[in-house]
Amino acid sequence: MTMDANGGADSPWQPFETRRRNRDVKREAVLRTAAQMFLDRGYQKTTLNDVADRLNITKPALYNYFRSKEEILFACWMLGKDKAYESIERIDSEGGSGLVKLQQLIRDYARLMTMDFGMCMVCLDDRELSDEWRAEVRFHKRHVDAAYRRYITEGVADGSVAPCDTKLAAFAIGGALNWIGHWYKPGSRTPDEIAEQFVHLLTSGMRA
Amino acid sequence: MTMDANGGADSPWQPFETRRRNRDVKREAVLRTAAQMFLDRGYQKTTLNDVADRLNITKPALYNYFRSKEEILFACWMLGKDKAYESIERIDSEGGSGLVKLQQLIRDYARLMTMDFGMCMVCLDDRELSDEWRAEVRFHKRHVDAAYRRYITEGVADGSVAPCDTKLAAFAIGGALNWIGHWYKPGSRTPDEIAEQFVHLLTSGMRA
Amino acid sequence: MTMDANGGADSPWQPFETRRRNRDVKREAVLRTAAQMFLDRGYQKTTLNDVADRLNITKPALYNYFRSKEEILFACWMLGKDKAYESIERIDSEGGSGLVKLQQLIRDYARLMTMDFGMCMVCLDDRELSDEWRAEVRFHKRHVDAAYRRYITEGVADGSVAPCDTKLAAFAIGGALNWIGHWYKPGSRTPDEIAEQFVHLLTSGMRA
Amino acid sequence: MTMDANGGADSPWQPFETRRRNRDVKREAVLRTAAQMFLDRGYQKTTLNDVADRLNITKPALYNYFRSKEEILFACWMLGKDKAYESIERIDSEGGSGLVKLQQLIRDYARLMTMDFGMCMVCLDDRELSDEWRAEVRFHKRHVDAAYRRYITEGVADGSVAPCDTKLAAFAIGGALNWIGHWYKPGSRTPDEIAEQFVHLLTSGMRA
DNA sequence: GATGAATGAGCCTTCATTCAT
DNA sequence: TATGAATGAAGGCTCATTCAT
Secondary structure, eight states, rough: OOOTTTTTOOOSSSSSHHHHHHHHHHHHHHHHHHHHHHHHOOTTTTHHHHHHHTSSSOOOOOOOOOSOOOHHHHHHHHHHHHHHHHHHHHHHHOOHHHHHHHHHHHHHHHHHSHHHHHHHHHOOOOOGGGGHHHHHHHHHHHHHHHHHHHHHHHHHHHBBBBBOOOOHHHHHHHHHHHHHHHOOOOSSSSSHHHHHHHHHHTTTTTTT | TTTSSSSOOOSBBBTTTTOOOOOOHHHHHHHHHHHHHHHOOOTOOOOHHHHHHTTTTTTTHHHTSSSHHHHHHHHHHHHHHHHHHHHHHHHHHHEEEEEEHHHHHHHHHHHHSSSSSHHHHHHHHHGGGGGHHHHHHHHHHHHHHHHHHHHHHHHHHTSSSSSOOHHHHHHHHHHHHHHHHHHHSSSSSSSSHHHHHHHHHHHHHTBB | OOOOOOOOOSOOOOHHHHHHHHHHHHHHHHHHHHHHHHHHHHHTOOOOOHHHHTTSHHHHTTTTTOOOHHHHHHHHHHHHHHHHHHHHHHHHHHHHOOHHHHHHHHHHHHHTTSHHHHHHHHHGGGGGGGGGHHHHHHHHHHHHHHHHHHHHHHHHEEEEEETOOOHHHHHHHHHHHHHHHHHSSSSSOOOHHHHHHHHHHHHHTTTT | OOOOOOOOOOOBBBBTOOOOHHHHHHHHHHHHHHHHHHHHHHHTTHHHHHHHHTTSSOEEEEETTOHHHHHHHHOOOHHHHHHHHHHHHHHHHHHHOOOHHHHHHHHHHHHHSSHHHHHHHHHOOOSOOHHHHHHHHHHHHHHHHHHHHHHHHHHHHHHBBBBOOOHHHHHHHHHHHHHHHHHHOOOSSSSHHHHHHHHHHHHHHTBB
16 A cells, blocks of 8 residues: 655655644544534444444544543534634624624524534533533533623623523523524525524514 | 432332332333433433332333333323423414414423423433334424414414514524523522513514 | 023032132143144243233233143143053054054054144253153153154064164154154145055055 | 363363454354254253353353354354255255165265254254244255155156155155254264164165 | 454343232 | 232343453
């Protein structure tokens, strides 16, 4: 088998940097495949053999990239979380009224819910995780939830949002958004259309 | 160690005594216990031994009331479905504007989501079920979903609801409500309070 | 439910003799039903529930007539054995040359193999029985086998049968006959036709 | 207690050592061990644990070679069938009178019945198999049976065999031979002696 | 890095049998 | 005599994980 072009000249050993990059590429492939299968048939009903088969490798090979099935699940969750955190950080840095920030978060989060790793956050059950990891997941869940509440509270304070039960309002909005992950299938409506509609549907009743 | 300290509280099976009563009572006790445990730790991670232990019986005794673990899951789901159907039928029979009907459904459904069997409908994964049963569950899910859409459509027609993307609006409302099952814990807010708040939050932006 | 005619006048308690007779009738019904089912689907794959269902009673009711499933199997075997013993006794008492006796035994045994209890002797596996019962069954098997050998030996002695390896000849004849139980289905050939043909087939080569 | 005293004799799995060899060798070892145990104590009463124990492995390891217990049973049967088919093919290719062919088949089949896989064909109950496999087994059974009938018919046609009821004659011969599997124990008579005697016993009465 | 083989733990389900009524 | 309910024991199968190569 000839070596492909992306490595060292003639040596069968690719340079360290290339090897590490290959490794990361493969790790991510495992992750993406696993995420899709977890979403498709459920975490418990997806065996590592299933995942390995789809990747054309064998089960033990997965252990080169992850220490356990649970770690794969955790990593899926973390990828989604990163996206959510990025949104929140960007929104916070951009400023604006509470309502504007809330609308931006809804927009971003709706789009996230139409993507694999976003779906993982709400479709996979954190009770599959060990105590430690579950604690971390729940911590991040609360962080996202806190952002909703914070924006609503800010909105009420700055007059852009009508007074309401902040906690329940955040749950309602979060629920509507999270649920996207449960019903979205690529098809009639694009993620952007969904996002805009949800911004409208979820905030038109909240304006001051 | 006292004999009944560990949770056999409302089990109709007294440990080794007085175990003669109505079959249906027992069947329902199995169902309620199983539902709680499924919700608490997940369907897959709940073993029939766990369920039986909590009921002070042995695993095979469960098979007097259900033919399989899966049938228990299905029965849990069906109980929740019955409640939802009752609501829809009552609302349909009582009449009123589309908006009123929608509000009534939100109210009922929010309360349902705070009860065990209601939670089962949204927290348990229908992919655990065999094809046949899953098909039935999904049929009923669509029936409930159709009610949301119907009320919205009626509201738009009778002028009580502002024109909107009916399908997405139904998903948004349904999602917010379904999600209650994922976060509700008896505590700060009563089911009725939640129901009223959700009626307000989810419909104030939809009025014509 | 009115009492049927076979008991005491007006008393709901039938006289002792009648009750005992009823009991025997029922016991035999259990036996016949069980035998047919054992033959039809195998001993292990026939559950006591199956048997009870076909009799329109419940499983524990069977225990009024038999102490265990194994005892039913044993009883089936014994019924077949009784028939075989009767044949042998009758043949011995009637006398005749060895060949005549052998032919008579073949005739009787072939017919027995077309009847339920006869089939039980060869189609049911005595390894299902406990050591004690199995020992008894095997004792009787040897007794029947011994009859074959005895008649052959007598035949050789009295000149009606050509000299041969007695033991193997008995096995060959016994095997051909026993196998009838494995293939016989009521249909093209009657038990009597089979019996006569087998007499011919199995002894025409043995004549002196 | 010595380590290898208990029967791991010909197991390719040395207890905890040197377990690297050909996959087919191991698969066949599983098969042979299972066949012996099925014959010895019956299919149902042989657990996979029993089989695994005797092979010095654990139960799930068996699943590397077979997908189910039933498949093991089926494979045992097929091995016996292959031998029978080989005989028939060879006999057909060698030609000769119907009687000669029949005698040759009796000879081969009698020897087969003294070997493990041959015994499996007649001592194991095909009702243990699923519908599909049972159908295949029965198809092959009929094929072998058809060979007996064919040779007899040919013999009658070519004058080497006296006219007779072909079907019953085939059953008689087949039964006598199959039964060998039920009584044969290595001991007083060698397989070859048995084979020769059976050729004589079963055909001397059939000559034209 | 990848694989074939093996393991240990566990779970659902079945069923003969018992017992109180 | 018959039953509904319950049990104990066991078995087949799955699967994440490990290990030697």
